[in-house]
Amino acid sequence: MIRQKSSPFLRLKMQSELKHPAALQQDPERDLTSVNEAVVRLVTGVRTESGTAASVEVDEDPTANLFPPPLPQPRICMWKYLDIHSMHRLEKTTNTEEMREVLAELLGLGSPDQSLRDAITLDLFSHALLFCRQQGFSLEQTSTACALLQDLHKACVATPLGNVEECYRYFTSVLFCHGVRRPPFSINLFREEQLLALADYVVNTYFRHFKLYKYVFTPQVRLDLSLTYMGLQPPTLQPEDETEKEGDELEEPVVAPQEEEPETVVQPEQEPSQVSILRAYIKTQMSKELGQLQQLMEEQLKASEERLSSKLTVLERPLQLPPGKGKNKTK
Numbered sequence: 001m002i003r004q005k006s007s008p009f010l011r012l013k014m015q016s017e018l019k020h021p022a023a024l025q026q027d028p029e030r031d032l033t034s035v036n037e038a039v040v041r042l043v044t045g046v047r048t049e050s051g052t053a054a055s056v057e058v059d060e061d062p063t064a065n066l067f068p069p070p071l072p073q074p075r076i077c078m079w080k081y082l083d084i085h086s087m088h089r090l091e092k093t094t095n096t097e098e099m100r101e102v103l104a105e106l107l108g109l110g111s112p113d114q115s116l117r118d119a120i121t122l123d124l125f126s127h128a129l130l131f132c133r134q135q136g137f138s139l140e141q142t143s144t145a146c147a148l149l150q151d152l153h154k155a156c157v158a159t160p161l162g163n164v165e166e167c168y169r170y171f172t173s174v175l176f177c178h179g180v181r182r183p184p185f186s187i188n189l190f191r192e193e194q195l196l197a198l199a200d201y202v203v204n205t206y207f208r209h210f211k212l213y214k215y216v217f218t219p220q221v222r223l224d225l226s227l228t229y230m231g232l233q234p235p236t237l238q239p240e241d242e243t244e245k246e247g248d249e250l251e252e253p254v255v256a257p258q259e260e261e262p263e264t265v266v267q268p269e270q271e272p273s274q275v276s277i278l279r280a281y282i283k284t285q286m287s288k289e290l291g292q293l294q295q296l297m298e299e300q301l302k303a304s305e306e307r308l309s310s311k312l313t314v315l316e317r318p319l320q321l322p323p324g325k326g327k328n329k330t331k
Contacts, residue, residue, distance in 0.1 A: 068163040071155050074173040076187060077147035078140055082106060087139040090129065100126050117217060124206075125149070131201050135194065144189055145198060148174055149206070153217075156210065160218035164210050175199060232274050 082090070086106045093099040104112075104122055112119035128149050132142040151174065155167050179195045181188040190198065206213070 068159040068161050068166065071166055071170045072151075074170065074177050076177055076185075077151060077174065078144045078178070078187075078189065080143070080147040081150055082143045082146055084139065084143075087143055090142075091139065096126070096130075099129065103129065120213075120216060121153075124153070127205070128201075135197055137194070141189060141194070144178055148178075148198075149202065152202070152206065153213070156213055157217035160214065160221045162214075164207065167210075168207065171202065172199075229278065232278065 089102050089106070090099060093102055100122060103125055104110075104118075107121070107125065109115075109118040109122055112122055125146055128146055129142065132145055137145065148171070152167060152171050155163070155170055175195060175198065177186040178189040179192070180186045
């Protein structure tokens, strides 16, 4: 029944195959999947293009990086950066130098002698591997610990601004994703004492030197502050050539001979500039505040003098004995 109903569609297909014989040799299901894949690729391409355009706009906008970027959602990170084959290679190493060489190759780090950042990163993860071996972690636990540390390091160096509290909350949330059985959100990979040991290690090694890592791996930020007053136009900056010409013009009358008498030129009165108005306003406000402060100081001094004089008058009065106590009783 299905073949009989699909006969007109077969005719159309045969006609289209005569025009494009090589393009339509697949099944209808494969054609639909190819169309879906093309649509998905188109949508993802539009998303990536819009994402790149937005990132370019953010990079060009100097005020876009005034706040730390949001941290990613905590997820399970087992085998995220070091898979099972990488962990087996690290497990076969016999000494620390060999382990550092294999680790640098797996993480894509350069020579420690050439790059200071690569050397610091290699030290960070090599010491973490040694800690995992001392604690007797399994391959899954060691891979997870390294991935957790690397995600924490990425969150730290994502911005030069201070985000130690946000990074610590992110670290604890990712740590709990591997200590509680709650699939698919978390798994019980570590025991309670292992979680405490790993948390103490990261706090004592990474968070204790958090600012040092941020200083090395993030660019330096400088604050360029400019003030604008309401109702006043910003001053226009003149180029250096014009300022040099004006300076030369001002110096020329000084070099002129003294025999010629300077002509008295009556210049029209210039209107007060905005800078002079602002300076006069600041002076009046300062004088008003100083007057109020002086008056307040005089009142306080006067009050302290009155208190002191009242105490002195009390001390200068003669000591009067109560009546009847100073008289001797005569028998």
